[in-house]
Amino acid sequence: MAEGMTWSVTDGDKLTQAEVYGEVLSQLGERYPDLVALTADLASSTKIGRFGKKFPERFFNVGIAENTMFGMAAGLAQAGLRPVVSTFAAFTALRSAEQVRTDICYQNLNVKIISTHAGISFGQAGSTHHCTEDLAVMRSFANMTVIVPADGIETGNAVVAAMEWPGPVYIRVGRGFEPPVNKTQDYGYAIGRAITMRDGRDVAIIACGVGVLQAMRAADVLDRQGLSARVINMHTIKPIDRDAIIKAVTDTRRIITVEEHNVMGGLGSAVAEVIVENGKACAFRKLGVPDCYSIVGYPEDLYHHYKFDADGIVETVGELMRLEIEEDEDWEDEA
């Protein structure tokens, strides 16, 4: 977090990610007189409307016109303002991908995007309202920073940090009714720096978003089975914390990624790129939504169905532990 930047939300551990960011943004509105907020008829759904209630003259609801909203945000940034835009992830990353890429990222403009209802967290709504592609899309846009906070508290920290982070930033939040993994906001959050939630030597679970909670639950179960699992909260997908990944490979040689996203193109792919480029062998599994359009259902049921809840992670760790890992020459040196 930027020095001197604070926010306070009463009962922050009981609020959804979106509720926290709505509150935090309202507080940042006082700190930043140039902060303007935009949404496309989702003021209440995304919670950006809380800023609008406090600063109506700096709040623009463009109607159901996402493409124009992102173009307008580019213009506002060019006018010297600090736009924060919020809509559902599916609309940001799919409908308005071109405006985000061409109007905002190509011109490297200071626009912060908070996309809600990401992944399959709006499970009952069906695939038109799911978004399991946004990380793949957004991380392929040059100049874009991509953040997936683990819970409401981290969402607050990420929004605050994004204000002082140059260029476009994409912050992805779910519907977020899960309990938080952080009890306090003071844990040294910084964009691009992964957080080791618990240490372990047998396997490393690298997760983002709701995957962090699932990984923590899995680690508890594994602990009872006598297995020591490291849980890494990889909240920034881009720029990714290469050192944390390489250290996890070196220390554990077993890596599992967990994300609420298509297993192609998101966190798992980003981690795999680092591992392969580094050249050190390890056992590796990606958990997330397989390459399909999700079935409809409650999010927690879907996480279970696609085996990236705690049960699924434990099962996959079991598979990895049974694998014979071919030890390379320097295995002993570094184990």
Added chain:
Amino acid sequence: MPLTPEEISELTQISWDIRKTIIETTFTCGGSHIGGSLSQTDVLVALYFKYLNIDPARPDWADRDRFILSKGHGGVGWASVLAARGYFDKALLKDFNKTGSPFGMHLDSLKVKGCDASTGSLGHGLAIGVGLAVGAKLQKKNYRTYVMMGDGELCEGTIWEAAILAGHHRLDNLTAFVDRNGLMIDGPTEKITTLEPIDEKFRAFGWEALTIDGHDFAAIGSAVEQAQSVSGKPCAIICKTVKGKCVGLMEGQAQWHYGGLNSDLRDEALKSVDTYYRALLG
């Protein structure tokens, strides 16, 4: 105040030079969107040499008027105007389209001085213009935002999203031009998808709308002045133009949306332009 005959003569002389630059650059760069660059030229010349409150020595001046070429493929024409206005040395245009050059067919705002927005994908510029116009009002700044769209570009739904929003916010500091040359890549706009009545469409969206001859400086001048004086709503100026204007072999020809010139065609085009302007200026 209407343009004086001297001012019109001066702008005419400038547009003559710029059309020749466009032809020369098209020859050296291997190919350009020359047809639409020639149709938009007179409006751009009037803006950059008479109406825009700008300072080429300070391209990032916060209070400058903004111009967005939403029909970004007119980049070779826009760059020719920016060079003539003094944003950069015209000699740099020799590298247009060349590997590593700051100038591609669609101008990049981070690389080309005076280019207020990177465009090229149609349908984007008006929304950016809305953002600038809203931003100016929010910051209580007096600068104005001008956006030029192609007529074929009006097929893009985002133009009309942005038009609704501009009307809603009563953006009287926003002026949009439509380069109504009547042709898109595949032929006449009205044959491919009916756009008329364009002025009535904008009026229905809460805009003032004017239709003028986009090659007549007196008409362009009075329309811009009228747009500046309209209160409480944005203004659209539909400029009737000729694709390939002043080059006989290209005028009204859809196939000259994009094209290259060999030295014979370049000479013929330059001669055509000279003939046109000599007759005009007497």
